[in-house]
Amino acid sequence: MDRVDGTEHYKGDVSQGPIPALLLIILDTNPHAWALLNRDLPLSEAIANLLVFINAHLAFHNANQVAVVASHCHRAVWLYPRPGSSSEGVDMAGGETPAINDANKYRPFAQIEDQLLTSLRDLIQTTTPDDVASTNTTQMAGALTLALAHINKATLAFSQQIGGTETTADHLGSSDDTSGLQSRILVLSVSGDLAHQYIPIMNTTFAAQRMRVPIDILKLAGDTVFLQQASDTTRGIYLQLRSPQGFLQYLMMAFLPDQTSRKLLVAPTQEVVDFRAACFCHRKVVDVGFVCSICLSIFCSVPEGAVCLTCSTHLSLGEYGSKPAVVPRKKKKRRKLNGGDDTPSRPGTPVPNK
């Protein structure tokens, strides 16, 4: 009956067409690093290129969504959607006129641009020099956690919107990705020294793997520790830029296709992955270490008293580390009862030839 009168056409079944995607960008705003990068890629130009990229993403599908998180030196902050802005809005009587009122600019693009820049400026205004001096690195783990929570929320909201009563618990674990929102995370990273956040970052990586959210990494500066593993486990793309001036080209060519398109394309990700881990005691990056057999925590050297630091079980070492013995032990000469020879090297008494 449906086919005759064309009801299918009007149902608005979103899953028939291309599936909308949520792109979540984590912008690493470590001031030290950006100051160093100023010669090659100033922050202003980077932001401009990023806005063009966001506009391109939104242009692909009218239900595409985007969100931006700033991973700053001492906290992770939402840049877009601006926190609290959704509660404002129409209710505000005589509220602020939208800052950008350009008739030549597509309204959603203008809105994003405005919110992003305002949030970023606020963030920098509220940063004190002490904050900047206190740390070398950025709050990547916090930003990743915020990102994953937002993805979860958006996926739930989306499936409620189209499906009504479907439970999304199946969606998150199911192998068929043809329904629901497709999300991915893009990390623009400029800082290294993430060894202290090894455990939280690995936790978010495994959560993303579970949720089938690829984590793409675009590395502008800084050492790579652990982010390679994150992108490798979640089947994302890892790129370290050789020419930062071509920033927009990298974004558009490698990071724009969404998950369905990526199945048909060959991704230009870096193939050699650094699989080292950080030890739990000193946060040093190690490739050979000791592992507790109960809780699998990694140590660079034997912990004190051979007690594991996380699960407090006493561990024993076995034969490891004994000094290699290259000299045979000197045998004590014993006198045997039967008078048998134990010194074969001594020549026997010469016997005259018969």
Place this chain on the structure above:
Amino acid sequence: MAPALKASALYKKKEGTLSITSNQKLLQWVPREGDKTVVITVGDIANLQQTPETAAKVMLKVFEKSADAPESVTHVFQYNSTSNARGEANAIKDTLSVLLAAIKANDGNVTTTASAAIPITSAVASNQGSASAKWYDDDALKLDIELQQSLMKKDQPLHRTYTEARKTKPDTISDSQFNSQFWSTRTNVLRAHAVEKNQKRGSYNVLSAVKPKVVDNELKMNISAEQIQLIFSQHPLVKRVYDENVPKLNETDFWSRFFLSRLFKTLKGERVADADPTDPTFDRYLNGSNENRPNQRLLELHIPNIINLERNEENQGGSKGGNRPDFTMRPGESAKVPIVRSLNSLSEKIMAHVAPSDIDPADPIGMDEETFNSLALRDLQGSAKENRIILNIKQQSQFFANETPEVSTEAALYAKQVPTEVLSQIRLELSLKEVHGRDGKGIDLGKAIGVIEDSDSDEELHHKIPHVGSKASIANATKQILEGVKSRRIEIDGSDAKSSLSGLSQRIFERLVLTHATTTEFLHHFWLLFLSGDPDRAGELAKMVETLERSMDRISAVAEDAETERNEVIRIERQRVRDLYEKTGKRLKWSADAVGGGKVIVKAMMEPTIKTLQKASKEYKKALAVEGIDTY
């Protein structure tokens, strides 16, 4: 076995009883009064001596050598039984010598790894019981040459690795040591092979497996003696017929008529059509019973009363009243559907001979706890308490308060920066015209990204650092991305066989693989010895180092061969090009670089192995230096 032997004997001038315990493990002397019992483990007895028959006194001297005592201890027992001292002494002596002989034979199986290999003569004498003990005994597996050889016959690459390694081992390592080293890492493979060999085929339904074949217009049938045995054990009726008729008929006649007769069809379970030929000898038994002793097995089974349905017969009318079961399920009517019945009974018989997998014959009769648990009604009980183990995860942050971590390069650079400057710079950036819209208009993104459509690349080359969005930088970016795509693509498509050999011929490649396998083998042993820290094995260690040097030489030898081969190919190609030129006057462009293979490739392929070899010898020399031994 013989009961515990007792004899009255004197030990150190005290009276008492000398006896062997019933499990034949201990020889003990218990004094008449007092408590100085002497217990000697039969396994520890090194030697026995007894006074000869002609002597007046009957004495037994036992040399005991236990594992932890430094010297052997002698015990002297004097038999003082008034009636039968000599007889008792002889009895004890005979029993002890038999026990000792048995122990010595078993000792031949178990040796330490350092000793030379003793061929297993008792492998022939060992029975089924000791076979399973042998499987779990690593040392026994290492010494079982037959097993090793059959494994190598089965597994060709293993055989090749073995012969190659054996050919190239240095002469200082003896054959037996080499054997024990080689097999000590492969004990699990040996064990699996031994278990596999030991599996036997279970009994099967012979009658349906036996089929006549048509050869040259006459029916031929091959039956093995084993199959005949199986037929007799599965169908006692056939055995009876055979016993009664065979002296009169001869064997071949008997069997050929049997397989054509109605009896055979009945036993197989097929319906007997009226068209089948009748056979006077066999048809007598058509109604004979095929059971050993009916219901004998049923009586042996002990069915728990809670599921025993036969008991129900006594309660109600049983199955006699009520609905009649299906005609296949009706007891007693064998003519209608014989196949169901005969197959079932045959399967039961076969299964009765198979060792039961779920019943332990040592279990007590009656219900044990497991069956009770499976029959109990669990739903009516509450839910079980959770039995979790709490892990105490401690907070580790307090451990790092005093750590001064290493400073990375970025951190060093950051330390040079002044925070206030940094901040002000960022603020400046963000207030630049490009990103700060004025008068309610947004940013002009077109200008902001800096892509100048019509610019010439020449202009941009003037700048030392191209500006963001210049054509050159975009081109570089594209190039990097495409390189990445290309290398991924190669991985995805897989490399074809030709390129994976990299120009080496198949023969050289196989030699290289073999060399690699043997080198890995030797390296494995070297590291095992080296890291074990056992000073007794230091001599073996020195020999291993020699072996490693030989491996290095072998790799170079393969490289040389590859090089000569490559030169040969180049020569042929050059000749061909020259010939072509002479014939046709055409000049072909060809360079020797196009030919792959050769020493370079071999060295590149074996590079990790070469590095490991160098590392191993370096570590060894370092350890020697620590000990203060000069290496020349």
